[in-house]
Amino acid sequence: MSIVTIQFNNDKQPKYLQLFEHIKKLISGGQLNPGERLPTVRNLSRSLNVNNITVVNAYKQLEIHKYVTAKKGSGYFVSNIKMQKEDTLSSGDLGMSIAPDTINFASATPHPSIFPAESFKECIIEVLERDRGFAFGYQESNGFIPLRNSILEYLARKYNIRAANEENVLIVSGAQQGIDLVGKALLNPGDYVVTENPTYDGAVAVFKSRGARVVGVNMEEDGIDLIDLEKKIRICKPRLIYLMTCYQNPTTVSYSRQKLNQVLQLIRKYNIYAVEDDSMSELNFDNGELTTLKCLDKENTCVIYLKSFSKILMPGLRAGCMIIPDVLVKDFTKIKHNTDLSSSGLIQRALDLYFRTGKWEEHLQYMKEIYRGKYEFMLAQLERLEKLGVKYHRPNGGLYFWISLPKKLSAQDIYNECRANGLVLIPSGVFYELDNKSKDRSLRLSFASSNIEEIRCGMAILEKCLDDTIPAVDIM
Amino acid sequence: MSIVTIQFNNDKQPKYLQLFEHIKKLISGGQLNPGERLPTVRNLSRSLNVNNITVVNAYKQLEIHKYVTAKKGSGYFVSNIKMQKEDTLSSGDLGMSIAPDTINFASATPHPSIFPAESFKECIIEVLERDRGFAFGYQESNGFIPLRNSILEYLARKYNIRAANEENVLIVSGAQQGIDLVGKALLNPGDYVVTENPTYDGAVAVFKSRGARVVGVNMEEDGIDLIDLEKKIRICKPRLIYLMTCYQNPTTVSYSRQKLNQVLQLIRKYNIYAVEDDSMSELNFDNGELTTLKCLDKENTCVIYLKSFSKILMPGLRAGCMIIPDVLVKDFTKIKHNTDLSSSGLIQRALDLYFRTGKWEEHLQYMKEIYRGKYEFMLAQLERLEKLGVKYHRPNGGLYFWISLPKKLSAQDIYNECRANGLVLIPSGVFYELDNKSKDRSLRLSFASSNIEEIRCGMAILEKCLDDTIPAVDIM
Structure with missing residues (x-):
């Protein structure tokens, strides 16, 4: 097997990705050795009878994933692909830019092969035929009105969120933009924000970029610790608290209805806003009631x-929505306008059609079945780790498990060991505000982007790493 | 003519827009009177044999544009459509949300009917067939690599911008997001920003939202006033200056090459960044050399x-790009990630194909011809206003004229008068930092979204308003 033996398959990925995968295998398999020079772009494109650009893009991918190194003026060379320990970690980095042969328990994003690309394409084409140039005009800053209505109808029916009307719905370019808008609307330098501890690091980064101070409140089995929450609210007088009430990231805890009510009482008492970030509530494998803080905010x-x-659905849509309290609607609309004028009209129109034609709920059922299968499979493997002293919560939904390691074990060490053996997961340190030794005890294992075989392999790697590490610790 | 006489045309706009236009005409034409109740959604949709949603959306559009008023529980009523003077104006509000029968010299956006919707649709379909689910995955935060290369090639060839490489290109969700990222990357509360005076109000809003203080420097015929600029740099020590060097908004001035060099010397001397916002340089009707500050920053x-x-191209794509100095690349990438993770991968991939297949440059030629025709037509009408004491610059490019009124005339008054007569344009106050009587002397007239007949009509309205106002002033 050599570079020029590649067989392009038109039904598969783009050619440059196929070439990238091919060369990657040659490197991983040892057919290409560290230090070896790859053919020039011109020669390889001629040999393969493809465009220069195809080869350039394949080489770029190899470079990004550190399989090769570019040397100016002399070409691309196979690099030593031993993994480097990174200086700083974020959950985004961990999920998105791992080497392709590594098993990925870090990413909470499904593999592109299960995206509903075909049915969404139908919606896009229908919109383009229906609306033509109008699909590419400016959209209202707060979003395409029919989509706002589709979403309202869905949230009312499924979540019993009924207090809002069309004006309260704001379409955003993904949840991350929603958090960014919250920061702009509510935070000034020096303001306090209360979050769950641990929490999503991408939210903390936004709050800090507004000059806010972030204070964490510990999690219990049915949600945030209320006593600690009230104490910190009294001391810090925060502008807002940021919560994930369903399958919290990373602890997988869902709030009880009672706790949601208590949280609501607290934020009303102290006159602060709650930001409820919900990306996974639909994935309730037990088909239990979907309760959110929002539906209680009548x-x-x-x-x-x-x-x-x-x-x-698909992360690349860059589409999400917010329900905004009446008093903040004007501010958020203005801030959204200043941020990017509006989100893509084409995507909004296609998404609206996707809702109206029932494709969204159809796809939801399909995804839920897929995820449930992977959830149960990973759970069965996890049970084997109990004998090693591993503890975990059974969320019955969502996209990951949060496991606690036996005492004396460092999550960071296990992360490093797993990574060296071809498995990436997320150590707890990423989700905690302070670098605290006592918090270095958990790992987040996502089953979103791996298939059953990869889950089996990854869990075996984890088991071996734990097994190898535990006696060594006990001897010390 | 009544509501149910509408003839839907499948080759035209979406049905709800056709219905909206139809009812709008009935209201404007007096066939439906103020206070009159529209048919219920159910009745009208039955009579017309269309979906409920079509009627709902048409009614919503009527409501947005203030043709009807919704009364809870009792339906939609024709409103009194006399125009209201607004409390505060922004160029965005003026351009995007005017009543449909008004001639629009405010918006600098082309009418959707001349967007290349069909050829862009082909690119989207090709991308979806080629990349399928991968087109909907997360994209690199700084953008799809092939698109970044397409843009680099274009900027090098057309603008001689050669210092940058792929890493310096950042794909953003439109220029407004670019300004937002600049604010986040460079500005802290209390920092100073220098802008041209007058300038784009949407940029000022972003800088202020970061807590920055904005200082304006007057414009001369070949760009910013250098003496005033250096004085203000010395006094304020700004972090950045924000410039539009080609067909500046709103003055239409383009910088001379000499002035660009002098600006560059100044910002180097004082070690500050320039943000060069370029949305129109390609529209040089005289086909003169395209010079930017960036191409001098070697x-x-x-x-x-x-x-x-x-x-x-099309505003609804929400796509733009930035060339970032080496030292800022890391910061901007991180900030883009925190802002919205990435821009839509689908749009980026389709835009890349649009560049590579030469469609972009083809469309550019087409747009340039259309705009040139409208430019020349408006110019010919403008010449007639010289006898009334109106002065203006001939930009030979771009999308608007900036006209100065004779002494004693207030631009705000002329704006109000024109608006009452069915023409919207932008009075100079919108573009000036301070509410300064001496700055209330100019109007921006855009020919982007009007056709030849509308330009003729709009200019006649303006002429009449000026004619009616001038003697009255002289008598006082």
């Missing part, structure tokens, strides 16, 4: 609800 | 270049 005064379509 | 150290595709 006067629509204090909960900013933020919904992502990335996990269930 | 070490790529101090100019942040920001390019929009909204004016020439």
Whole structure:
């Protein structure tokens, strides 16, 4: 096997990705050795009878994933692909830019092969035929009106969120933009924000970029610790609290209805806003009731609800929505306008059609079945780790498990060991505000982007790493 | 003619827009009177044999444009459509949300009927067939690599911008997001920003939202006033200056090459960044050389270049690009990630194909011809206003004229008068930082979204308003 033996398959990925995968295998398999020079772009494109650009893009991918190194003026060379320990980690980095042969328990994004690309394409084509140039005009800053209505109808029917009307719905370019808008609308330098601890690091980064101070409150089995929450609210007088009430990231905890009510009472008492970030509530494998803080906020005064379509539909849509309390609607609309004028009209129109034609709920059922299968499979493997002292919560939904390691074990060490053996997962340190030794005890294992075989392999790697490490610790 | 006499045309706009236009005409034409109740959604949809949603959306459009008023529980009523004077104006509001029968010299966006919807649709379909689910995965935060290369090649060939390489290109969701990222990357509360005076109000809003203080420097015929600029740099020590060097908004002035060099010397001397916002340089009707500040920044150290595709291609793409100085690349990538993770991969891939297949340059030629025709037509009408004391610059490019009124005339008054007569344009106050009587002397007239007949009509309205106002002033 050599570079020029590649057989392009028109039904597969783009050619440059196929070439990238091919060369990657040659490198991983040892047919190409560290230090070896790849053919020039011109020669390879001639030999393969493809465009220069195809080869350039394949080489770029290899470079990004550190399989090769570019040397100016002399070409591309196979690099030593031993993994480097990174200086700083974020959950985004971990999920998105791992080497392709590594098993990925870090990413909470499904593999592109299960995206509903074909049926969404139909919606896009229908919209383009229906609306033509109008699909590419400016959209209202707060979003395409029919889509806002589709979403309202869905949230009312499925979540019993009824206090809002069309004006309260704001279409955003993904949940991350929603968090960014919250920061701009509510935070000034020096303001306090309370979050769950641990929490999503991408939200913390936004709050800090507004000059806010972030204070964490510990999690219990049915949601945030209320006593600690009230204490910190009294001391810090925060502008807002940021919560994930369903399958919290990373602890997988869902709030009980009682706790949701208590949180609501607290934020009303102290007159602060709650931001409820919901990307996974639909993935309730037990088909239990879907309860959110927002549906309890019946006067629509204090909960900013933020919904992502990335996990269930497709992340690349860059579409999400917010339900904004009446008093904040004007501010958020203006801020959205200043941020990017509006989100893509074409995507909004296609998404609206996707809702109206029932494709969204159809796809949701399909995704839920797929995820449930992987959830149960990973759970069965996890049970084997109990004998090693590993503990975990059974969320019955969502996209990951949060496991606690036996005492004396460092999650960072296990992460390093797993990574060296071809498995990436996320160590707890990423999700905690402070670098705290006592918090270095958990790992987040996502089953979103791996198939059953990869889950089996990855869990075996984890088991071996734990097995190898535990005696060594006990001897010390 | 009544509501149910509408003839839907399948080759035209979406049905709800056709219905909206139809009812609008009935209202404007007096066939439906103020206070009159529209048919219920159910009745009308039955009579017309269309979906409920079509009627709902048409009614919503009527409501947005203030043709009807919704009364809870009792339906939609024709409103009194006399125009209201608004409390505050922004160029965005003026351009995007005017009543449909008004002639629009405010918007700098082309009418959707001349967008290349069909050829862009072909690119989208090709991408979806080629990349399938991968087109909907997360994209690199700084953008799809092949698109970044397409843009680099274009900027090098057309603008001689050569210092940058792929890493310096950042794909953004439109130019407004680019300005937002600049604010986040460079501005802290209390920092100073220098802008041209007058300038784009949407940029000022972003800088202020970061807590920055904005200082304006007057414009001369070949660009910013250098003496005033240096004085203000010395006093304020700004972090950045924000410039539009080609067909500046709103003055239409383009910088001379000499002035660009002098600006570059100044920002190097005082070690500050320039943000060069370029949305129209391709529209040089005289086919003169395209010179930017960025192409003079040969070490790529101090100019942040920001390019929009909204004016020439389609605003709804929400796609633009930035060229970032080496030292800022890491910061901008991180900030883009925190802002919205990435821009839509589908749109980026389709845009890349649009560039590679030569469609972009083809469309550019087409748009340039259309705009040139409208430019020349408006110019010919403008000449007639000289006898009334109106003065203006001939930009030979871009999308608007900036006209100065004779002494004693207030631009705000003329704006109000024109608006009452069915023409919207933008009075100079919108573009000036301070509410300064001496600045209330100019109007921006855009020919982007009007056709020849509308330009003729609009200019006649303007002439009449000026004619009616001038004697009255002289008598006082």
